[in-house]
Amino acid sequence: MVSRVIPVDPFDLVVFGGTGDLARRKILPGLYRRYVAGQIPEGSRIIGSARGDMDDAGYRDFASEAISEFLDGTKRDPQSVARFLDHLYYVPTDARGENGWPDLAKRVRADVVQAFYFSVAPSLFGDLAERLHRHGIAGPEARIVVEKPFGRDLETAKELNATLAEHFDESQIYRIDHYLGKETVQNLMAVRFANILFEPLWNARHVDHVQITVAETVGVGGRGAYYDTSGAMRDMVQNHLMQLLCLIAMEPPYRFDPDAVRDEKLKVIRALLPAAPEDIVRGQYRGRTGKGSPKQASYSEDAENPSSTTESFIAMKVHIANWRWKGTPFYLRTGKRLRGRASEIAIVFKEVPHSIFGDEEGWRENVLSIRLQPDEGMTLSVMIKEPGPGGMRLTEVPLDMSFAEALGEDGADIPDAYERLIMDVIRGNQTLFMRGDEVEAAWAWTDPLIAAWEARGDKPKGYDAGSSGPEDALMLLHRDERRWREIRE
Structure with missing residues (x-):
């Protein structure tokens, strides 16, 4: 299956914080891939902007190094890189x-x-927005992209x-949450609303419970100082997990x-x-x-705060008070x-x-598993007869759709x-972007x-590094006679 690439209109994209980590790791390599795919038309320009002194040639060197570092050799070639770099410019601003x-x-x-990408600290959003208008740079249909955190509380x-509303209409503000850009997240909506199969079952009458897990093997590392003022609740639950739940x-x-x-x-x-x-x-x-394994720092060492009470892990059970989900628990879990x-x-x-077939056959529930990373895809577990003679023995098998396998070589290179x-x-x-009232409603639930x-x-x-989290998190489901899905190494 060959994916269709639909070009966009010519544009000027200004990346404030254009020499920062996000621009280097994600924005510039990603834009290069879209250029190679034929999605970025000639005449479009990408303008990096930051406080540091640099000219156009210097910024092109910076972007070239970023592409080399974060894209393997099979996804770039010198001619395409050179043509892409011709679209890059740099303007130092304060x-x-x-x-x-x-x-x-x-x-x-x-x-x-x-389009103006605010890849900077939220404390600078207002300054950037004000100057874009005062200097007549942003037109009436200009768009701004803002990164999380969208506040620290309500x-x-x-x-x-x-x-932001002082200078831009809500229709011009794009609050970006990269989880919503994942192929599988969008396929979740397609599975629900483009197929008759699942939507009639998507309710408390047929769903026992829902689990959402976002597990990471890394610690807070160099983000320790920031993370210690945030924690897993603010950093992950209030935005990423909340959006998936919605x-x-x-x-x-x-x-x-x-x-x-x-x-x-x-x-x-x-x-x-x-x-x-x-x-909770x-x-x-x-x-x-x-001893017996590589030395790893604790959270308090990473955060440089021996008395820290900030959570690097959180698990919780929540309920939704409406007709569709009355009585169905949603279990959320995330951690470092x-x-x-x-x-x-x-x-x-x-269960049916x-x-x-009798209880002795070890009946298991049907589970629709939607994988966001590392291997994007979906799996539906169903019960079938175990092959061979000797009676009706049941076994669980997955109906597995890995995007890389289902879409072939062209589909495997998912944007x-x-x-x-x-x-x-x-x-x-x-x-796929959050609206202002969504953000405020999420904080209104989280803050108390x-x-x-x-x-x-x-x-x-x-909890031990390399585990599934605290024992109390396991008990959160055990007391409901359920269990967490396994986090695989």
Whole structure:
């Protein structure tokens, strides 16, 4: 199967923080891949901007090094790289001063799509937005892309939204969450709403429970100082996991339209019941001494805070107060330094009301597993007869769709989430981006939970690096006579 590539209109994309880590790792290599795929038309320009002094040639060297570092040799060739680099420019600017802005105004054209990527700290968003308008750079249909964190709590999220709203309409603001750009996340909507098979079963009558797991093998590393003021709840649950939960639980929108989809997601967040204290488990990874295995620092060592009570792991059970999901628990789990790297949504269906084969056959539930990483795809486990004579013996088998296998060689090279989302910005499609009221509703649900455990003085449970998390997280499901899906190494 050959995927179709639909070019976008010519554009000027300004990347503020254009020499930063995100630009180097994701934005520039991703844009190169879109150029090679034929999606970026000639006449488009990518303009890096940061405080450091650099000229166009220097920025092209920077981008060339980034492409070489983050794309293997099979995904680049010297001629294509050279042609792509011809589209790159650089203008030094000072986000909080006046230096460089007149030069940037001369570079950005008014007769093409204008997009401005704020790959900088949120504290600079307002300064950038104000100067873009004061210097007449951003036109009435310009688009801005802002990275998380979208505030640290409800109050700061409202302040941030208000700051952006002073200069840009909500239809111009693209709050990016790279999880929503993953192929499998979008296929979740296709599976639900483009097939008659699943939607009639997608409710509390047929679904026993839902598990959402985002596990990482790395620790907080160089992000320790930032992470210690955030924690897993703010860093992952409030945004990534919340968005995945919404896509699973939402009602069918009246059409595949940005506001129609986001209206339904907002209803899910507002229907979330507060999680009880006993339904939340917080953990913090311990270090390794090096005996029999490589030495690893503990969370408190990585964060350089021996008395830290910030969680590097969280597991919780939540319920949605609506007709579709009444009584069906959703279990959320995410953490650092776990056994394996995996992002998975598991829809666990109920057992058949009556098994004609008897209990001794070890009947298992049907599970639809949606893998976001590392191997994007979907698996549906079903029961079949075990081959061979000797009676009716049942065994579980997977109906497995790996995108790399199902779509062939052309489909195996799936675009990175950032590639897809940046192209959606150029198209003006906000479906996979968060709206301001979504962000505020998520914080309104999250804030009281954080305030409650801080008031109680709760401390995270310790867990070994390379494990599945604290024992209390296992008990969260065991007491409901369920168990977590295995995190594989």
